[in-house]
Amino acid sequence: MPLSEETLRGELGGTGALPWAACRLLQAHRSRMATSHMRDLFAADPARAERFSLQVGDVLLDYSKNRVTDETMALLVRLAEEADVAGWRERMFGGEAINNTEGRAVLHVALRNRGNRPVMVDGEDVMPKVNAVIGKMAAFAEQVRSGARRGYSGERITDVVNIGIGGSDLGPQMAVQALAPYRHPQLKVHFISNIDGAHVKEALESLNPATTLFIVASKTFTTQETMTNAHHARSWFLAQAQDDRHIAGHFVAVSTNREAVTAFGIDPANMFEFWDWVGGRYSLWSAIGLSIMLAVGAERFDDLLDGAHAMDAHFRDAPLDRNMPVILALLGVWYNNFFDAESQAILPYDHALRSLPAYLQQADMESNGKSVARDGRAVDYATGPIVWGATGINGQHAFFQLLHQGTRLIPADFIVSVEPHDDLQDHHDLLLANFLAQTEALMRGRTREETQSQTSQFVQHKVFDGNRPSNAILLQKLTPHALGMLIALYEHKIFVQGVIWKLNSYDQWGVELGKQLARRILPELHADAPVDGHDASTNALINRCRHMSRRTAGK
Ligand code: F6P
Numbered sequence: 001m002p003l004s005e006e007t008l009r010g011e012l013g014g015t016g017a018l019p020w021a022a023c024r025l026l027q028a029h030r031s032r033m034a035t036s037h038m039r040d041l042f043a044a045d046p047a048r049a050e051r052f053s054l055q056v057g058d059v060l061l062d063y064s065k066n067r068v069t070d071e072t073m074a075l076l077v078r079l080a081e082e083a084d085v086a087g088w089r090e091r092m093f094g095g096e097a098i099n100n101t102e103g104r105a106v107l108h109v110a111l112r113n114r115g116n117r118p119v120m121v122d123g124e125d126v127m128p129k130v131n132a133v134i135g136k137m138a139a140f141a142e143q144v145r146s147g148a149r150r151g152y153s154g155e156r157i158t159d160v161v162n163i164g165i166g167g168s169d170l171g172p173q174m175a176v177q178a179l180a181p182y183r184h185p186q187l188k189v190h191f192i193s194n195i196d197g198a199h200v201k202e203a204l205e206s207l208n209p210a211t212t213l214f215i216v217a218s219k220t221f222t223t224q225e226t227m228t229n230a231h232h233a234r235s236w237f238l239a240q241a242q243d244d245r246h247i248a249g250h251f252v253a254v255s256t257n258r259e260a261v262t263a264f265g266i267d268p269a270n271m272f273e274f275w276d277w278v279g280g281r282y283s284l285w286s287a288i289g290l291s292i293m294l295a296v297g298a299e300r301f302d303d304l305l306d307g308a309h310a311m312d313a314h315f316r317d318a319p320l321d322r323n324m325p326v327i328l329a330l331l332g333v334w335y336n337n338f339f340d341a342e343s344q345a346i347l348p349y350d351h352a353l354r355s356l357p358a359y360l361q362q363a364d365m366e367s368n369g370k371s372v373a374r375d376g377r378a379v380d381y382a383t384g385p386i387v388w389g390a391t392g393i394n395g396q397h398a399f400f401q402l403l404h405q406g407t408r409l410i411p412a413d414f415i416v417s418v419e420p421h422d423d424l425q426d427h428h429d430l431l432l433a434n435f436l437a438q439t440e441a442l443m444r445g446r447t448r449e450e451t452q453s454q455t456s457q458f459v460q461h462k463v464f465d466g467n468r469p470s471n472a473i474l475l476q477k478l479t480p481h482a483l484g485m486l487i488a489l490y491e492h493k494i495f496v497q498g499v500i501w502k503l504n505s506y507d508q509w510g511v512e513l514g515k516q517l518a519r520r521i522l523p524e525l526h527a528d529a530p531v532d533g534h535d536a537s538t539n540a541l542i543n544r545c546r547h548m549s550r551r552t553a554g555k
Contacts (some may be wrong), residue, residue: 002540009014011110016381016382017337018079018337018381018501019381020079020082020083022075022076022079022081022082022154022498023337025075025078026072026075026076026338027338028356029071029072030338030339032530033072036067036069037466037467038065038066038443038444038466038467039444039445039466041069042182042443049062049344050081051064051070052064052066054324054522056314056318056475056477056485057310057314057481058312058475058481058485058488059474059489060326060470060472060475060477061472061473062473062474063327063328063331065439065443065470065471066331066471067334067339068270068331068334072334073321073330074321075331076331076334077321077326079333079500080326080328080330081320083500083502085326085500086262086320088177088495091316092106092457092495093312093316094120095107095119095121095126095277099504099506100374100504100505101269101374101504101507102276102367102506102507104276104506106234106277106279106282106506107277107278108278108279108282108283108285108286108491109312110126110130110277110378111130111285111286111305112305112306112308112309112484112488113309113312114213114305115309121275126147126275126277129517130163133240133272133273133274133286133456133504134282136272136455137287137289137290137298137301138293138298138301140252140272140290141290141297141298142298144187144213145156145184145294145297147186148151149249150249151212151249151250152210152246155208155210156186156210157186157187157211157212157213158211158359159188159190159195159211160187160188160189160190160212160213160214160215160294160295161191161192161203161207161212161214161215161233162189162190162215162253162291163214163215163216163217163226163230163233164216164217164226164288164364165194165218166193166223166281167279167283167284167288167362168218168219168221168223168226168254168280168288168357168360169191169193169308170281170359170362171281171283171284171288171289172191172217172291173193173359174284174353174359175284175304175353175483176291176293177352177353177355178352178355178356178478179185179292179295179296179300179352179478179483180295180352182295182297182480183296183353184296186342187294188427188483189294189295190207190389191203191544192233193226195224195228199301200232200233204233209236209237209241209250210239210241210386213250213251213252213294214230214250214252215252215254215290215291216230216251216253216264216269217254217290218253218255218257218259218281219257219274219278219283219288221257221261223257224515224518230264231540234251237250237251244265246271248266249471251265251266251270252266252271252272252290253266254274254286254290255271255273255274256273256276256278258304263508272290274286274288279506281362281366281367281370281445282363285304285308289301296480300480301480303470303479303481304480304481305484306481306484307479307481307484307485307488308484308485309484310481311484311485311487311488311492312484312488312492313430315488316528317506318321325447325489325490325491325493325495325496326490326496328471328489328490329494329495329496330496330500331411331469331471331494332344332385332411332493332500333501335409336383336385337381337382337474340409340481341385341409341410342386343385343386343388343408344385344386344387344411344413345389345403345410345412346413346415347390347392347410347412347413347414348389348391349391349393349415349416349431350415350417350448350478352421353415353478354390356389357389357390357448359487360389361387361388363385363490363494364385364387364423364473364490364494365384365386366508367384368494368503369383369510370383370384370503370504370505370510371383373502373503374502374503375500377504378410379503381501383503384400384501384503389412389413392434392438393431394434396434400438403442403468404441404442404468405465406443410548411467411470411471412468412469412471413443413470413471414435414438414439414470414471414472415473415475416431416432416472417475417476417477418474418475418477419477420430421477422475435472439470439472441464441466442466442468442470443466443467443468444460444464444466444471445464445466445467445468446463446464446466447463448460524546524547525542525547525549530543530546531546
């Protein structure tokens with residue numbers, strides 16, 4: 001008979017432990033692993049790298065430089081089985097409303113369901129709608145890219161500006177950057193997200209309204225930052241175009257909210273729709289990807305979807321112990337819940353992937369940064385880690401010191417493409433050599449003996465403990481297909497971890513309070529009388545801002 005959560009908790013040592021029976025075994029195993037060093041595990045087992053590697057299409061994951069043995073992996077897979085990862089996976093793919101607090105299905109996989117297998121939501125197959133929007137996007141993108149669709153003055157569109165924030169910005173921005181080698185040579189894509197006027201000003205500074213197309217991208221079409229920037233862009237445009245009728249040719253919307261789009265003044269014919277079963281941070285595959293399609297064309301966008309679909313198929317069909325997203329997720333749980341690791345570094349060795357850490361930050365932290373389980377109970381174990389990172393090669397000269405010799409254990413994902421897009425092979429060789437050297441150094445470290453043979457001074461400072469975990473993710477080349485696979489890999493990793501932590505990974509109630517308070521504070525910034533309705537610190541800060549902005553305004 002399965003043990004109750006309370007019994008398990010007692011047996012697992014109270015708070016802090018994950019409430020699954022497999023965790024008892026994992027905890028005991030963790031104690032036995034305390035003194036083992038990866039260097040010895042490699043020495044004892046020449047087949048280790050091969051056994052702990054997995055190739056899916058053009059993506060290779062080498063997870064051998066982790067503090068795991070066969071037993072660890074078997075126990076972790078047992079944990080995934082016990083948490084019913086397979087069942088939840090079927091529920092997600094099957095269109096069940098697994099986002100229970102919002103009563104919604106979670107179907108970003110339907111957006112790239114290239115086989116067109118029917119996907120039912122509330123008794124309706126959503127695939128015809130999905131395909132219709134992709135078709136509408138493709139026709140529109142082709143018109144703009146070919147120059148057939150022109151601006152109000154008859155000139156060709158040369159610049160596309162995506163106005164959005166969070167999931168309506170980070171995904172498309174990351175993908176457009178990542179696929180830079182595939183971009184249309186006469187079309188530049190820009191992104192405006194920040195409410196700070198400096199952002200919109202800077203972005204519009206060099207643009208010509210007559211040759212600029214705006215995409216107002218917002219799932220809700222109520223996000224303050226996006227709507228404020230969109231209104232500014234419209235005024236900027238009209239200051240030159242002079243006639244409201246020209247808006248139709250220069251503003252399109254991507255949203256689930258037809259009414260708000262119409263109220264903004266965008267013709268619903270110029271709206272690209274998506275649905276509430278697409279989470280904002282999982283939406284780059286939807287019409288939110290319009291800027292990507294404009295940049296790289298419909299065919300390449302299809303390749304991106306194909307890549308994600310290939311990873312979906314692998315995730316759905318492969319056994320848990322040979323399943324890349326599951327393995328990545330389990331390793332994360334291993335460090336998060338059994339080694340008290342608090343963060344996860346994402347280190348792309350690829351200039352084109354420089355925005356991947358920021359993208360994954362939202363994907364992961366907005367999904368699994370939660371302390372209440374899906375059933376409403378407070379959790380007493382660690383959930384989503386702090387995700388951070390930057391391009392690895394730059395990081396080496398900035399924060400890697402802490403990765404190598406700091407007091408914290410920071411699991412790191414190293415990502416590289418073996419084949420570059422440019423012809424600077426010597427640069428690429430150096431990049432690859434550094435990528436490989438860093439994971440080796442983190443794993444091996446340097447012993448006192450090795451250090452002494454090189455120098456006798458300050459030996460204790462030059463010893464590296466090593467035994468620091470990393471995953472190496474190798475792509476053949478950063479193509480649209482490979483990028484699709486990579487992003488889907490992380491999406492499913494996040495899903496699996498959410499299941500193990502018993503979370504609903506698809507809501508984000510934690511971002512609401514700040515939004516509400518900002519709405520309340522906004523008019524107070526210009527209030528005549530001093531503000532006193534908040535805590536003493538917030539009151540004082542608001543009043544200081546009132547005072548200082550009056551001084552600037554000369555009042
Ligand atoms: O405030 C957080 C959030 O709701 C994200 O989840 C979302 O990606 C972002 O804001 C933007 O929302 P929208 O696309 O509705 O403007």
